[in-house]
Amino acid sequence: MEEPIRIKRLDSSLRDEIAELLNGYDFSNCLTCGMCTAGCIYSDLHNDQDPRKFIRKVALGMREEAENDPFIWNCTMCNRCTVECPMGVNMNALTRAFRGKVERAPGYLQVIADDHIRTGNQMGVEQIEYEETLEWIEEMMQEDLKDPTYKIPLDVPNADFFFGFNAREIKHYPADLQSILNVFHAAKANFTISSKRWDATNICLFTGKNDEFAEISRPMFEEAERLNSKEIIVTECGHAFRSTRVFARDYWKGKQLPVRHIMELYEDWIRDGTLKLDKTRNTIPVTLHDPCNTVRKEGIVEPQRYVLSNTVMDFREMFPNREYNFCCGAGGGAGAVAETKAMRMVKAKPKVDQLVATGATIGCIPCHNCMDQFVDMNKHYKLGMKMMHLTALIEVALGLVDEDKQFFH
Numbered sequence: 270m271e272e273p274i275r276i277k278r279l280d281s282s283l284r285d286e287i288a289e290l291l292n293g294y295d296f297s298n299c300l301t302c303g304m305c306t307a308g309c310i311y312s313d314l315h316n317d318q319d320p321r322k323f324i325r326k327v328a329l330g331m332r333e334e335a336e337n338d339p340f341i342w343n344c345t346m347c348n349r350c351t352v353e354c355p356m357g358v359n360m361n362a363l364t365r366a367f368r369g370k371v372e373r374a375p376g377y378l379q380v381i382a383d384d385h386i387r388t389g390n391q392m393g394v395e396q397i398e399y400e401e402t403l404e405w406i407e408e409m410m411q412e413d414l415k416d417p418t419y420k421i422p423l424d425v426p427n428a429d430f431f432f433g434f435n436a437r438e439i440k441h442y443p444a445d446l447q448s449i450l451n452v453f454h455a456a457k458a459n460f461t462i463s464s465k466r467w468d469a470t471n472i473c474l475f476t477g478k479n480d481e482f483a484e485i486s487r488p489m490f491e492e493a494e495r496l497n498s499k500e501i502i503v504t505e506c507g508h509a510f511r512s513t514r515v516f517a518r519d520y521w522k523g524k525q526l527p528v529r530h531i532m533e534l535y536e537d538w539i540r541d542g543t544l545k546l547d548k549t550r551n552t553i554p555v556t557l558h559d560p561c562n563t564v565r566k567e568g569i570v571e572p573q574r575y576v577l578s579n580t581v582m583d584f585r586e587m588f589p590n591r592e593y594n595f596c597c598g599a600g601g602g603a604g605a606v607a608e609t610k611a612m613r614m615v616k617a618k619p620k621v622d623q624l625v626a627t628g629a630t631i632g633c634i635p636c637h638n639c640m641d642q643f644v645d646m647n648k649h650y651k652l653g654m655k656m657m658h659l660t661a662l663i664e665v666a667l668g669l670v671d672e673d674k675q676f677f678h
Contacts (some may be wrong), residue, residue, distance in 0.1 A: 279330040287327060290366045291359075298356040299324055305360060308353030310595050310619045315612065317343050320350045320360050327363065341367045342375060343612070345600035346475065347561040352592050361566070364601070369477025376606030381472040385485045390468035392436035400464075402439050406447050413669075414454065421450065424496060425461035430534070431498035431526075432462050433469030433489055433513060435506045435637045442637075448660045449504065449531070455667050456543045460502070463492040469503045471512035474562075475602030486516035493526055500527040502534050505658045507562030507636040514567055530563060532635060535663065536572040539579050546666035551581040553655075553672065555662065556629035558587070558620075558643070559594035560636035573635055576659060580666045587623040595619045599642035610645070617646040624652065631655045631677075633662065 288294040305320040306312045312319050317339035326335040346361045354360075373379050384393035394402075403421055411419045422428070432453075438446040453460060466488040473482035493501055501517075503510040510530050517528045538544040557577055563569045570591050577584050587594060598616030603609045620643075624632060632647075632654050634640045643656045655677040664670045 280332040281330045283330045283332045283335065284328060287363065287366055290369070291362055294359075294363070294366075298358050299328060300356060301325065302355065304353045304355060305350035305358070308350045310349065311343075311345070311598075311616055314615055314618070315343060320344070324358065324360065324363065336367065336370065340364075342601075342606070345561075345596050345598065345603055345616070347596035347600045348565050349561075349593070349596060352565060365475070365477040367477070368475070369479065374476040374478075374602075376602075376609070378472055378476050378602050378605050381605055382476060382478065382481050382485070385468070385470075385472065386481065389466050389488065390436040390439070391470045391472055392440040392468075394436055394439050399439055399467075402443055403462075406443055406450065409447060410450060410454070413451075419454070422461050423464045427497050428461040428499070429459040430461075430500050430502045430529075431493040431496060432460050432467075432502050432504070433493075433509065434462075434467060434504040435470050435509050436468045437637050438504065445505075445658060445660070448658070448664050451669050452535075452544070452660055452663055452667070455669065456538050461496055461498060463489070463496070466492045469501075469509035469513045470506065471509075471516070472602060472605065474508060474512045474515065475605075482512075483516070483520045486512060486520065489513075490516065490521050490523060490526065494524045497524075498526065500529060502529055502531055504531055504637075505635040505660060506638065507560030507564075507567075508638045510569075511562035511567055530567075530569045530572070532563075532569060532572040532576055532659065535576045535659075539576060544663070544667065546579050546663065547668065548580055548582055548666055550665050550668065550672055551662055552583070553581075553631050554583040554585055554627070554629040555581045555631040555633050556585045556587055556624060556627040557590075557633045558597065558635070558639055559591060560634075560639050561596050561600050563636065564594065565592050573659060576663070577633060580659070580662050583629075585627040585629050587627055595623060597639045597642045597646075599638060604638060604641050613642060614646065614649045617642065617649070621646055621650050621652065624654065629654070631657055631662075633657055633659050635659050 303321050323340045344364045348361045350360045381391050385391045471485045513528045597620050598613050634643050657677045
């Protein structure tokens with residue numbers, strides 16, 4: 270039988286303190302009905318994963334119990350609880366506010382933030398390394414395209430869009446960036462990449478440090494403004510996409526720059542005939558993961574489905590899907606906290622069951638953070654699947670790569 274919570278003392282100022290951090294959060298909206306816990310797929314897998322208990326501690330003024338609750342860092346901030354809540358109480362915002370109160374985030378979270386502030390990207394890639402990687406990609410593309418004049422468009426003014434991506438695409442997965450540039454080339458896109466600030470990610474989306482969040486994201490917007498780009502397109506990364514959207518909405522005071530996900534751009538190109546795909550080139554069964562930051566929090570639900578339906582022959586949905594799909598288990602920065610690996614694999618089990626039920630051979634994972642988790646779960650549960658970004662499948666449908674030579678993680 271679970272031990273009862275021993276309340277030490279109540280502090281009625283806690284609710285007001287958190288409400289102020291969240292610009293007027295109304296705790297009276299919580300009906301204590303438990304739908305949040307019912308919606309959390311982890312509440313039955315882990316003792317310290319009960320959103321209803323956490324919000325009641327805050328609402329009742331149980332300061333010490335709330336501030337020391339493991340829920341704060343165990344929560345993946347996926348907001349599936351909020352989807353189920355009849356009053357729309359935003360647990361992601363509440364959890365983030367508590368995270369922002371701690372002096373230093375656990376694991377590598379604060380290290381990543383510090384590196385981003387120091388170097389301009391979350392992986393601590395130095396300028397010379399960035400330039401050399403782009404040169405290498407450029408040389409590879411010149412060879413593949415049989416065009417020795419091809420150049421990656423750096424610092425091009427007045428482009429249709431500024432492309433912001435994930436530092437993993439420079440540090441660890443340059444083949445992913447090359448795939449994207451191949452598709453952009455096929456579309457004859459008028460775009461630019463900054464030679465200075467290009468990383469669209471922001472780990473402070475998870476640490477709750479608003480001042481550091483603004484310091485990290487602002488320079489990329491300043492670059493897009495300096496180059497007079499019409500909009501910002503963000504790579505296949507839910508964390509990068511939401512970070513960029515949040516900064517644009519809540520912090521940016523300069524030239525208004527629409528922020529769109531690369532899937533929205535692909536959808537436009539397919540609909541208007543800019544990209545001519547032959548989906549018969551992709552014959553292997555594919556299923557699609559819905560990253561929480563992209564789908565549940567930012568409402569980008571259908572573009573990736575339209576693109577995938579025009580890219581592969583056999584697209585199989587996981588159930589539930591869209592806003593009700595399950596978090597992969599690595600959200601909220603869990604992938605950057607080494608000691609949570611075992612917990613991440615436990616949390617991965619509902620997603621593993623979803624994958625297996627589809628019978629698909631390829632998991633289409635349009636998010637770098639989720640991709641790392643899927644690669645880990647693929648090995649841990651011996652699924653024998655290929656984990657791929659959607660761009661890699663588009664390359665095949667364009668005839669740029671043969672199906673049996675696809676790049677996968």
